Amino acid sequence: MGAVKSKRMPRAVREQQMLDAAVQTFGQRGYRSASMDEIADLAGVSKPLVYLYLNSKEDLFTACIRREAAALTAAVRAGVQQDLPADRQLWDGLRAFFTHTAQNPDGWAVLHLQARTHGEPFAAEFAAMREEIVAFVTQLIVVAAREAHRDPSLPEREVAGLAEALVGAAESLAAWANATPGVSARQAATTLMNFAWAGLGDLMEGRPWSEHGSAGSPG
Template identity: 70%
Template structure:
């Protein structure tokens, strides 16, 4: 039994082991089917000790989501150097995002897929991470717009909409990359930049797309 292997160690280290095991089991089986017995066994502790540390299965899941979301957000934040041009900042952030999700596929599954499909309490945790990512991209686009004489009149709503679209594309591309054996984080990063920033570059230059039959909104 897992409890027979329990050794004395600092609480933080023991809790990390439990969360590591929970992330792996939840990613493998899904939250509903994840067994507390299996989580305890993988962590090398007794099931009562898991409950003692983390109270309930719901609280354990919440702790997993928060930890994985914080780690991903911190990886992106640490990669970005504020003094660089906006496109370079975004490139560094995008690379960090896809590298992290590729290296931690179980964590990405928990925070993005499992958290969003098991009720509003868990979805809210994932949404908080997404909101932080959107705010980050919004700031980059706003900075680029201010630096361009052609796009200084972009509305706040339009800038935020562009950020939402870019983050949504990144999330979908991360899902695809992690389930496509031939795809890599580097390829995903370049794909997103070619898809998103090339279009943003045109926008910053004053070249706007217009629906058929509508006069072009491009500026001289």
């Protein structure tokens, strides 16, 4: 009997293998230090094949950013059920965010540490993902205002600021949690929820913080 020929791996599968290897290498070594030789070796392919599929180191890095950004935003959206109360939606979104970043530390490093710091067009790819998440969080805040039976349209600038602050806090906390042994995704989500919802809850109930109302403010 003749030897059974192995099936040729589909291009899409092979490309994902290369992206997996690239995300791991870029995430752990950084964009500047990572080499195409390392990525090819880790993927189990030749370096010319990596270039054939993904053109250049810059294009490969861009493909990694896009893939990891899409996976993160999809995870956050999938984690939120729109028919639940606003606080539960926010909690589920945070938990989905921290779970994904904890399970994919190299991907988060590519997005949070590498893409933002190596100039255009990489920073623009990260900014596009961030803008989508901020828009999603903005809608959660609007829902919270509506549930509180107040004017559902908080001042646009205030809502935008709250969403930016919340997303920024989540990004920093995810980086800290991934670098701190023993901090689970649920713990990180709980920390931010306790920090954020106490303030949001007061705001929605008509009790915003005021400089003049603070006990420590000068008379």
